[in-house]
Amino acid sequence: MSTLSEDARRGLGDIxxxxxxxxxxxxxxxxxxxxxxxxxxxxxxxxxxxxxxxxQFAAVELWTTPAPIGALVFSTLLINARHILMSASLxxxxxxxxxxxxxxxxxxMADENWALAEKRARTHRLTxxxxxxxxxxxxxxxxxxxxxGAVVGATLGDPRRFGADFAFTALFIALVAAFWKGRVxxxxxxxxxxASALTYRFAGPPWHVLAGALCGLAAAWIxxxxxxxEPSKPEPAQP
Amino acid sequence: xxxxxxxxxxxxxxxxxxxxxRIAGLALAGRLDLSPRAQAAFDAIPPAVLVAxxxxxxxxxxxxxxxxxxxxxxxxxxxxLLGVVAVGVAAVVGFRALM
Numbered sequence: 001m002s003t004l005s006e007d008a009r010r011g012l013g014d015i016x017x018x019x020x021x022x023x024x025x026x027x028x029x030x031x032x033x034x035x036x037x038x039x040x041x042x043x044x045x046x047x048x049x050x051x052x053x054x055x056q057f058a059a060v061e062l063w064t065t066p067a068p069i070g071a072l073v074f075s076t077l078l079i080n081a082r083h084i085l086m087s088a089s090l091x092x093x094x095x096x097x098x099x100x101x102x103x104x105x106x107x108x109m110a111d112e113n114w115a116l117a118e119k120r121a122r123t124h125r126l127t128x129x130x131x132x133x134x135x136x137x138x139x140x141x142x143x144x145x146x147x148x149g150a151v152v153g154a155t156l157g158d159p160r161r162f163g164a165d166f167a168f169t170a171l172f173i174a175l176v177a178a179f180w181k182g183r184v185x186x187x188x189x190x191x192x193x194x195a196s197a198l199t200y201r202f203a204g205p206p207w208h209v210l211a212g213a214l215c216g217l218a219a220a221w222i223x224x225x226x227x228x229x230e231p232s233k234p235e236p237a238q239p
Numbered sequence: 240x241x242x243x244x245x246x247x248x249x250x251x252x253x254x255x256x257x258x259x260x261r262i263a264g265l266a267l268a269g270r271l272d273l274s275p276r277a278q279a280a281f282d283a284i285p286p287a288v289l290v291a292x293x294x295x296x297x298x299x300x301x302x303x304x305x306x307x308x309x310x311x312x313x314x315x316x317x318x319x320l321l322g323v324v325a326v327g328v329a330a331v332v333g334f335r336a337l338m
Binding site for chain 1: 241242243245246247248249250251252253254255256257258259260261262263264265267268275276279280281282283284285286287288289290291292293294295296297298299304307308311312314315316318319320321323324326327328329331332335
């Protein structure tokens, strides 16, 4: 029993910096969701059931009324596709977990807690107590701050007045930097940006997401296989 | 406190898509062997999608947005997440005022 609570406490001790960082992000997400007309309840339901920051921000950016279900699900699937590889790497380390603990535990696997669990697994056996001790406060924090953001955001009025509509764009640029892996990412970003902007101009939403993503992937494929690639025209205004 | 049925449906669809990617490891563990090239393409999915989502706002709205996006990209090389958001938002407000 003592190791159980000790592992749970260690999980909390490892996750709290990520939790602290997630507080303003959660508030921002809620405020932006409110700006697109989502109620606090809808925002909370999304955070409870989806719990994926990047995909939720993308969804709110794509949001129109009525909700474009196909585009939202597709964008979510694409953004979270990395979780397939992450879970494939994590699952063999969940040996002390029952089937139900795995199914429940993986529901809330996100970038931060996945990375911490992988780090922990290098030196210790990964226990359910550690995993859920880390997960529970993190999930609760995201749900609480995003809901609070939606409540507060709804009272602020037109987000364009504060440039809040641009917060997405800036946030996504920062997230892209977090995924940066040099030359391959550069060509990915250039191809995805140009293809998406052109498709948006000439075909309209939501096709720009698909076209941009596919061109970005193709550029990565080409750039990764070639030492000196020339896959796309140089573009000064790439984000 | 409203919960639109269409919104709820969209959220449930997003939840199922997300959960599918998170439990895929249960079926795949030990069986996934990607070539380095396929791995690179896979790694490129998040930045490709993120850029595809924001490109209309950054590149096809007007010069204030494009200029602010460039400033944010510059800020992203040295500032944390919220710093970049602050720079981008401040820049777009400033540039729009100049317009």
